Amino acid sequence: MSIHTYLPAVFLSEVILPSTECRITSTNLTSSKKTPYYCFEEAEFNHESLILLCFNNNNEATNNISEFAVLARILSKTKQPMGSVIYRLQTLTRVKLGQMTEVSDNYFFEYVDLEDFHTSYQEEIKAMEMIFKSLNPDKFTQPKLMYQTEQLKLTMDPSKFSDICAMNLNINPKEKISYLEEINVFQRLLMVLQDIKKLDLDKDVEKKINDELNKTLAENQKEYVLREKMKIIQNELGQKAKKESEIEEYREKILKCKMPPLIEEKALLTLSRYEMAGNFSGENGMLANYLDFMISLPWSNYSCDNNDIEDVSRILDKNHYGLNKVKQRIIEYLAVKILTGRNPQTILCLVGPPGVGKTTLAISIAEALGRKFVKQSLGGLSDEAEIRGHRRTYIGALPGRILKGMVDAKTVNPLFLLDEIDKMTQNFRGDPASAMLEVLDPEQNAHFSDNYLEEPYDLSQVLFITTANELDKIPETLRDRMEIIHLSSYTEQEKVEIAKSHIVNKQLAIHGLESDKFEITDGALYALIRGYTREAGVREVNRYIGTLVRKSIRKILSDKELKVVINESNLEDYLGKNLFDFTGNEHKDQVGVATGLAYTQYGGDTLPVEATYYLGTGKLMLTGKLGDVMVESAQAATSYIKSHMEEYKIEPNFFNTHDLHIHVPEGAVPKDGPSAGITIATALLSAITKRYIKKDLGMTGEITLRGNVLPIGGLKEKSIAALRSGLKQILVPKDNMRDLDDLPQEVKDNLIITPVEFVNEVFNLALLQ
Numbered sequence: 001m002s003i004h005t006y007l008p009a010v011f012l013s014e015v016i017l018p019s020t021e022c023r024i025t026s027t028n029l030t031s032s033k034k035t036p037y038y039c040f041e042e043a044e045f046n047h048e049s050l051i052l053l054c055f056n057n058n059n060e061a062t063n064n065i066s067e068f069a070v071l072a073r074i075l076s077k078t079k080q081p082m083g084s085v086i087y088r089l090q091t092l093t094r095v096k097l098g099q100m101t102e103v104s105d106n107y108f109f110e111y112v113d114l115e116d117f118h119t120s121y122q123e124e125i126k127a128m129e130m131i132f133k134s135l136n137p138d139k140f141t142q143p144k145l146m147y148q149t150e151q152l153k154l155t156m157d158p159s160k161f162s163d164i165c166a167m168n169l170n171i172n173p174k175e176k177i178s179y180l181e182e183i184n185v186f187q188r189l190l191m192v193l194q195d196i197k198k199l200d201l202d203k204d205v206e207k208k209i210n211d212e213l214n215k216t217l218a219e220n221q222k223e224y225v226l227r228e229k230m231k232i233i234q235n236e237l238g239q240k241a242k243k244e245s246e247i248e249e250y251r252e253k254i255l256k257c258k259m260p261p262l263i264e265e266k267a268l269l270t271l272s273r274y275e276m277a278g279n280f281s282g283e284n285g286m287l288a289n290y291l292d293f294m295i296s297l298p299w300s301n302y303s304c305d306n307n308d309i310e311d312v313s314r315i316l317d318k319n320h321y322g323l324n325k326v327k328q329r330i331i332e333y334l335a336v337k338i339l340t341g342r343n344p345q346t347i348l349c350l351v352g353p354p355g356v357g358k359t360t361l362a363i364s365i366a367e368a369l370g371r372k373f374v375k376q377s378l379g380g381l382s383d384e385a386e387i388r389g390h391r392r393t394y395i396g397a398l399p400g401r402i403l404k405g406m407v408d409a410k411t412v413n414p415l416f417l418l419d420e421i422d423k424m425t426q427n428f429r430g431d432p433a434s435a436m437l438e439v440l441d442p443e444q445n446a447h448f449s450d451n452y453l454e455e456p457y458d459l460s461q462v463l464f465i466t467t468a469n470e471l472d473k474i475p476e477t478l479r480d481r482m483e484i485i486h487l488s489s490y491t492e493q494e495k496v497e498i499a500k501s502h503i504v505n506k507q508l509a510i511h512g513l514e515s516d517k518f519e520i521t522d523g524a525l526y527a528l529i530r531g532y533t534r535e536a537g538v539r540e541v542n543r544y545i546g547t548l549v550r551k552s553i554r555k556i557l558s559d560k561e562l563k564v565v566i567n568e569s570n571l572e573d574y575l576g577k578n579l580f581d582f583t584g585n586e587h588k589d590q591v592g593v594a595t596g597l598a599y600t601q602y603g604g605d606t607l608p609v610e611a612t613y614y615l616g617t618g619k620l621m622l623t624g625k626l627g628d629v630m631v632e633s634a635q636a637a638t639s640y641i642k643s644h645m646e647e648y649k650i651e652p653n654f655f656n657t658h659d660l661h662i663h664v665p666e667g668a669v670p671k672d673g674p675s676a677g678i679t680i681a682t683a684l685l686s687a688i689t690k691r692y693i694k695k696d697l698g699m700t701g702e703i704t705l706r707g708n709v710l711p712i713g714g715l716k717e718k719s720i721a722a723l724r725s726g727l728k729q730i731l732v733p734k735d736n737m738r739d740l741d742d743l744p745q746e747v748k749d750n751l752i753i754t755p756v757e758f759v760n761e762v763f764n765l766a767l768l769q
Contacts (some may be wrong), residue, residue: 003098006108008039009052011065015176016053017167018070018091019160026085039106040074040087049074051089052109054097055177068180069111071095094180116159117184124158127189131165134196162188169195247275250291258300263455267294290392290452293399296407297457303411306370307338319364320357321498326350326485330365333463343413345442349421349466349479352487355537358467359419361487366415371463374405379420384430387439389452399452402439402459413461421478422468433475440464440481489536489604491720491744496525503542507549518552520545520566527568530724531578536717548574589695589768592687596679597700597722597730598671599714604721606698609664609676611683616659624664627672634662637681637703640759641688644707650688660684675712677703678731678762685763692768698722699731699762707759711735719747731756731765 016022026040043051053070072089079085098110118124166179166188182188254267274287306312312334316327329348336344350358359375366373381387389400398404405416418440424432438444439459447456466482468474490498500522508515533540551574552564566574596607622634641648642655662680664671678701686693700718702710711733712718722730729752737755740748756762 004111004113006101006103006110007047007050007052007071008042009054009069009107009109010039011054011056011107013056014173015055015180016070016072016091017163017176017179018093019163020091020167021075022072022089022091024087024089025080026087040077040085042106044074052095052097052111053089053091054109055180065097066177066180067097068114068177069095069097069109070180071111071113094183114183118158119184119186121158124186124189127186127193128158128161131161131189131192131196134193134200158189159185162192165192166195170199171195247271250274250295253295254291257295257297259294260299263294263299266455267291270294286392293407293452297403297453298406298410298412301411302413302461303371305334305337305413306368307334309334309338312368315368316364319367319502320361321501322490322494323357323361323487326361326487329483329485330368334369343461343463345460347440347442347464347466347482349468349474349482349484350487351468351471351484353489353536354469355535355539356487356489357537358487359417362415362417362465362467365463365465369415369463372409372411372414373417374409374414375417375419376401376405377419378432379423380425381423381432382425382427384432384435385451387432387435389450391451392454397452400450402448403450403453403457406457406459406462412458413463415463415465418464418466420468421466422470422473433478436478437481440466440478442481488714488716488742489720490538491746492526492529492724493744493746495529495538495541496522498538499525499529499541499545503538503545507542507546510546511549511553513549513553513556517556517563518549518566519563520548521568523568524566524571527571528575531580532575534580544575589692591690591692592683594679594683594686594693594766595698595727596676597698597718598673598676599717604714604717604719606721606725606727607664607671607676607679609662609679609683611660611662611680611687613658613660613687615657618656619659621659621661622663623661624667625670626664627670629674630664630672630676633674633677633703634680636705637677637684639705640681640703640707641685643705648685648689654688674702674710675700675714677701678709678756678759681759682762682766686767689767693766694729694768696726696728697731697766698725698727698729699756699766701731701733701756701762703759709733709756709759709762715739716742716744716747719743719751719753723747723751728752729754731762733757 010024012024040051043049051072051074053072055066055069056064071092071094073092075088075090077085077087094114095111096114098112101108162185163179166176169192179188179191182191250271251268254264254271257264259267270287270291274284274291277284277287309331313327313331316330320327326348333344333346350361352358362375363373385400387400387402389403390397399407402416406412406414409416418436421436424436426433438448442460445459445462448459449456471479471484499520504518504520505515508518528544529541532544535541548566552566555561555564572578592611594609594611596609598605598607620635620638622631626634638660641650645652645654662684664676679699681703682693682699685691700712700715702712704710715732715736716739719730719732723746731754734755734757737753740753743753754765756765
């Protein structure tokens with residue numbers, strides 16, 4: 001037994017035995033750190049095409065290598081289009097690996113030939129015959145090789161016979177390593193016999209399992225077939241009669257609905273198609289859904305309006321405090337309807353901040369008129385099909401929200417509330433706001449077209465009311481079709497009255513507390529509204545009164561008190577420290593501090609503006625998180641004062657040698673708008689001329705470079721805030737005097753409202769000599 005010189009080696013994860021031919025693709029090899037087929041080229045050119053086939057488990061070149069390998073000769077190679085190479089090899093003999101070396105990034109091994117060991121030739125022949133009797137195609141990975149074993153048997157070569165049988169047995173490839181390590185031919189033949197018997201046993205177990213499975217499946221299949229036959233027989237006997245009854249019922253409902261002639265004709269035509277459709281047809285369900293929808297739509301069912309104007313007025317006053325403009329408009333609508341006998345084409349849009357009662361007002365209007373109430377929220381709507389519906393050709397098609405609402409109303413003249421109409425969006429699915437044009441146009445909605453219904457539907461008898469928080473976000477074409485009614489924020493007095501008349505009683509009823517066991521004083525309500533809420537409406541007031549009622553119930557049960565009274569002195573015991581502190585007026589006259597009036601989403605508030613100067617180069621600094629419009633107002637006010645230096649006795653070089661700083665406190669709160677123009681100009685002139693500003697005076701108005709005072713918005717809210725803050729007088733643009741009729745009487749009685757047309761008038765009234 002001699003040691004042979006080094007030969008190149010390749011590493012395979014599956015064992016290949018001697019005396020067989022095999023094919024190896026170069027892309028599956030890990031024999032070299034260079035190209036995969038480099039070791040084959042080395043074998044062809046330098047080692048007479050001899051190469052070692054080594055075996056491992058983890059496909060790494062030098063780890064976990066078996067010490068037994070196979071010597072093989074390269075017979076041919078075939079290049080593939082993708083660059084790989086297929087090598088055809090003839091395996092020769094078993095070898096045992098010796099020392100390994102690495103040359104030019106290739107692995108080489110010394111090796112020793114292993115000769116087969118024969119114990120008894122007769123025993124080997126007998127074992128071969130036993131193996132051959134046990135062979136059948138099921139036991140081979142390649143059944144055609146069974147005939148090759150027949151030829152090998154005739155050659156009487158037990159070694160080759162055992163290797164070919166083992167190589168092609170249908171067993172785990174990794175188990176074949178034991179055949180490679182065994183040099184005793186008789187033992188290898190016995191191992192083949194053992195594996196064949198194991199395969200026979202596995203086959204028997206598999207056959208038994210399959211027989212049981214087939215038996216179970218046959219029984220289930222038989223039961224299924226019988227059930228299906230019973231179903232068909234039952235359908236033949238009863239389905240026809242059932243469908244005839246169903247069709248007759250549909251026909252009666254269609255005729256009872258009193259649809260317009262053309263639509264009734266289409267409904268009967270659809271019914272005929274449904275009658276002809278098979279029970280298991282896909283169209284059957286679609287036609288049934290369409291007929292159900294047409295029947296469920298109200299076609300001639302009207303609700304009787306309440307024509308008693310005084311009764312309608314009483315119901316509206318009972319449910320809502322104030323809101324006189326809206327109530328008057330509803331009374332006008334009813335009066336016109338009574339006089340003409342027709343439904344006035346009225347589409348109202350209630351615009352106002354959150355919580356002022358837009359939605360609940362619509363419910364009250366429906367109650368007062370005696371109409372059914374339907375609501376559809378449009379917030380976040382981005383698909384036009386949500387308004388017009390889907391065409392019935394689509395699977396899962398549905399009608400739009402408008403006709404769904406009509407189905408819910410069950411009358412042709414409900415009050416239909418379209419909530420949050422300013423919050424619709426548009427995208428690639430279409431623009432729902434454009435689809436709403438037909439719904440809210442009195443000239444078109446008598447023939448509203450829904451894609452699902454595919455026929456015109458009359459919406460002219462519907463009283464549409466829409467709500468919005470911001471009018472600017474409604475497209476102009478849609479806004480033009482509606483009558484806009486503004487709902488401004490409530491005054492403190494209105495909030496107190498609402499709380500006393502509605503909210504307290506509502507919370508007592510919700511929590512089951514008797515009214516004689518709970519009392520809250522007017523002073524406590526004022527303190528609650530001022531210190532714990534900052535809103536235009538009354539939602540927070542409602543929540544806090546609910547909190548007071550719950551805490552009172554707990555106190556009644558735990559402390560055995562007969563009645564709980566909430567007043568200003570004990571309010572903090574129930575709700576904790578104040579959350580808000582509305583800006584009040586200055587306690588004394590000051591230089592460089594003017595009080596402005598602001599309008600926010602929570603209502604009105606006072607806004608102090610501070611101005612000062614110091615040595616510098618003429619720069620203007622603006623702080624307080626001011627928006628672009630407010631910054632421009634400050635620049636306009638500064639320019640006006642600069643252009644009238646002589647008139648106000650300001651030194652000629654003052655603006656070249658001093659920097660100006662204007663600040664609006666509460667710097668974390670964004671502020672914008674032009675209405676602080678005269679306030680900034682007054683504070684700036686006061687700081688420069690050292691003249692005091694009246695402490696109990698507020699102002700609002702836009703300033704121009706010529707000193708004109710332009711009108712502003714939100715006068716009602718601003719005047720309410722001025723009164724709440726303790727101011728005695730406010731200066732407003734002269735053009736805003738037309739808005740005085742909208743102010744609460746409480747404001748008119750307790751606040752001096754002075755109109756101004758030019759900024760000089762503001763300076764004369766605000767600055768002390």
